[in-house]
Amino acid sequence: MAIVVQKYGGSSVADAEKIKNVARRAIAAQEKGKQVVVVVSAMGKTTDNLIKLAQQVTDEPDEREMDFLLSTGEIVSCSLLAMALKAMGHQAISLSGAQAGIKTDAVHSRARILGIEPRRITKELDRSKIVIVAGFQGVTDKMDITTLGRGGSDTTAVALAIALGAEICEIYTDVDGVYTADPRLVPEARWLKEIGYEEMLEMASLGSKVMHSRAVELGELYKMPILVASSFSNNPGTLIHGGASMEAGNKVRGIAHDLNVAKVTIVGVPDKPGIASKIFDSLAKASISVDTIVQNASINKVTDLTFTVAKTDLNKAMRVIEPVVKAVKASECVSDTKLAKVSIVGAGMQSASGYAARMFKALSEEGINIELITTSEIKITCIIDESKVTDAIRALHKAFELEKGV
């Protein structure tokens, strides 16, 4: 019998009524002849409230204990969902990450799944039960509880789908799927029926509201089809898969944007080998992700080095860099937080010319200045003034005619 893994986020299980709604959706899937595994996040603001509680006890909660504390949030929602299903007359059982056989490394607060031993799940499925699994958590070989970090429940769902040989992993959330741009900013944004894994990854900043990139990467690696849809409607959602049908037509699939951008410029860096590596090494050691990097042409053996980090990482980044700036005898380090990223995303853009030029033209016609540019195989990103981001998205959406279907 085909297995379906469904995942419901915190807003989909925020109260008793919503939990009953999820129960009805799981039953509907079972009644279509599927074996159903449901992965749930913690209810609504539960995780935030637990974090607040820990902060009342100490400013720097121990990570092992924090994982143990946070893991209770998903236990609450999964046991309530199992109760709802049983009260509706259906067989169900809830399992913690440990009981579900989700084995991780011991890196607390951001553990990686090492493997899944799904015997308990398959046994319960074979007894016609709907199996509810607590998302976001796992267990080490010493039986300590871990959490998977951001997007953890999505990762649990995709990993379980792979381990169980499911036919699909369905991610239910509070949006209808993936759009060509954020529909709140661009009213004419068009719903996408399907999207490739890579494109979905590049839409991450847009997609992060939909689904975490880590789970998409895992899906891509094992070619697991992922459906992103709303738990509050019966709209069909967006299928993320690796099929070839997306190659045709418009190469630009959507416009992504990100307001969590800060720019750091180190002024007057001596142009000697090894200096950039010193700077980025120290940032990497502090677990700060650096995005765009631009180095100006060297004048008199002195250059400016500019890069972007998440705005939320800026203070930490400045602290880390300060001693390095002194050590390498750069003149100063300045930052700018009033910035945003806007990207056009589409597989095969690189192989067709002219996309970058069309992007820059569209922005320039809106009077938008481009601070930095960066490109990947399937994405062109411009860093612009934060206040212009909505104008930029609308202009690009229009320039690439995204309101029209393929």
Add this chain to the structure above:
Amino acid sequence: MAIVVQKYGGSSVADAEKIKNVARRAIAAQEKGKQVVVVVSAMGKTTDNLIKLAQQVTDEPDEREMDFLLSTGEIVSCSLLAMALKAMGHQAISLSGAQAGIKTDAVHSRARILGIEPRRITKELDRSKIVIVAGFQGVTDKMDITTLGRGGSDTTAVALAIALGAEICEIYTDVDGVYTADPRLVPEARWLKEIGYEEMLEMASLGSKVMHSRAVELGELYKMPILVASSFSNNPGTLIHGGASMEAGNKVRGIAHDLNVAKVTIVGVPDKPGIASKIFDSLAKASISVDTIVQNASINKVTDLTFTVAKTDLNKAMRVIEPVVKAVKASECVSDTKLAKVSIVGAGMQSASGYAARMFKALSEEGINIELITTSEIKITCIIDESKVTDAIRALHKAFELEKGV
């Protein structure tokens, strides 16, 4: 190195400040050269709130899922306590019932401990850690989470003390120990330095506010000394043990009372063999504890049968009895809920005569009518009118000179 097991109830860990207070107490015990295991209940009203949440989902929550849900309450408090200890610079680790090796049967909501495999605890103790264990919970051989029912955390603490060969099990709560009577009703009630297991069990209705009888029974079985004390003061508390020092002096140790009493009288029961057993069988099958039983002398082969149950069980008891009353052709069944139990408790009372007579005289001098009488080896209980309970306790406290020390 000697091991001490400390247990802190819900009111002792009700907020972040109280959790820090518990952390300081555990550290103080460690600094006295002990290996310290701390068992905690859920914070304040957590368990009640989880039950409310379940009731929003369904009127009759599945017991397995309810256990899983409720087990999160103790995980929250024990992980927070471990964080507090680590933030204070001490080594600590929190463990769920499952991680602590507390194995139970699969009778959800009232599981019995089958055994404890304390390897993980002893390993962590040997690493100089303070080990925090979630009370009230265990795990079946199938890795399902169970809860131990009422008084569960006390039972966890005493069972762990026994399994670890601890020198003492300390139960910290919001009262200063055991008194000769409820100090809120009898201002001259005297604190007891020590009490025997059996006496403590008979003081259960008084003691239930202090400690659950099930844990006392376990302590008695394995001769584990139990100290009951306040977590909010440094008062010495009451030591529950099996020593002989209590045999001397006043045989009455204290006055217990219980307002949770309902009387049921089945009128006109045919006086034939097997009828009483039918009635009490049906109550036992419904898990209703029957306390005092009195059968009037038979007149014309018809008798009245009276017994008491907890007031909270009355409706259920009446439902269960109704068909039996019809089946045995008794004439009717009536109940009375305006009753209370008052008991004098003391080991060795039976072997010294005159206690019952003194009790009845003291009550009669206060004009208190005795509805029913029942005795055990170390207790004499009278069922009286609910409105007279304070008068009765004060009169008995005075009659047996309990305000005077031994």
